Structures are given as structure tokens and as C-alpha cells.
Amino acid sequence: MQLSKIISADNVLPAVQAGSKKQLLQLLSDRAAAFTGLNERTIFDALMQREKLGSTGLGNGIAIPHGRFSGIDRVHGLFARLTRPVDFDTPDHQPVDLVFLLMAPEGAGADHLKALARVSRLLRNAQLVDKLRATSDRDALYALITEQASSEAA
Secondary structure, rough: HHHHOOHHHHEEEEEOOOOOOOHHHHHHHHHHHHOOOOOHHHHHEEEEEEEEHOEEEOOOOOOOEEEEOOOOOOEEEEEEEEEEEEEEOOOOOOOOEEEEEEEEEEHHHHHHHHHHHHHHHHHHOHHHHHHHHHHOOOHHHHHHHHHHHHHHHH
16 A cells, blocks of 8 residues: 555645644644544544554654544545654653554555554654654655655565
């Protein structure tokens, strides 16, 4: 699954400011509502419900909040680079500064899992993560995400 089919450059947020996990998820939900047409509150509630099952924070400053939604027909992504890390209840207790939100259609079992695996694999690349943290330009961040993902898939 190519990340360029999931995320557009417009959905890369290079300098998000949030004071908490909840505030961050609210900001991401608001932004996701704009490009999916879903209600912001519906997105936020689904993300918070998922977090209650267990944090989507992976560790090493990375989180991949995700959920399934009726009303969308494909997997959508949103990447955010935070100006200051926030506590995200990660296994390593490190705050999060890189977030990749994934939204999948309600019945998209395999596609949802493929997208999660793809993003997780991408964000385990320590060199890429360092470059993402060192870059504040939207287009450069988008290129890093999509080009790295393409080269790994080859």
C-alpha cells in the first residue's frame, strides 16, 4: 500500500501546537473532518474510544492513532510534527512529537491493517525519524514520508 494514496501534502502538518494528548486528538479530528467530510466530534470520539483500549503511542516519540469510520470509502492519513512533545501514555513513557493519524472505512479490515503496518514500519526507521524531526517544511516532510515508503516497498 503506497502512502501517497493515503496522504496528500495538504495533510502534513509541520508545526502543530498542543498541550495534551486530548487537545492533539481534537486538533487532528478537526483537520481530518475538513478532508473526509465526517463530523469532527465523531472522529474525536472514535479516536478517544480507541485510546481507552490502549494507547496508540508506540514509543520513541511516535504515535499512530487510528480508527474505522462509516462514511469514508478509502484509508486516509494525516501526519503531524509537534513543536513540543506531549504525553501520550506510551510504553516507554516518552512524550510524542510525531503522529500519523489513520482513518479507514468501517469494513476495511485488510486495508486498515496494511496501512497500519506500512506506517509502523516506516516510523521504525530511525534515520527517517531523525530527518522528520529535523525538518519543518511541509513539502519536505511529505517527500520524506512518501519517498521513503516507496523505496522500502520496492
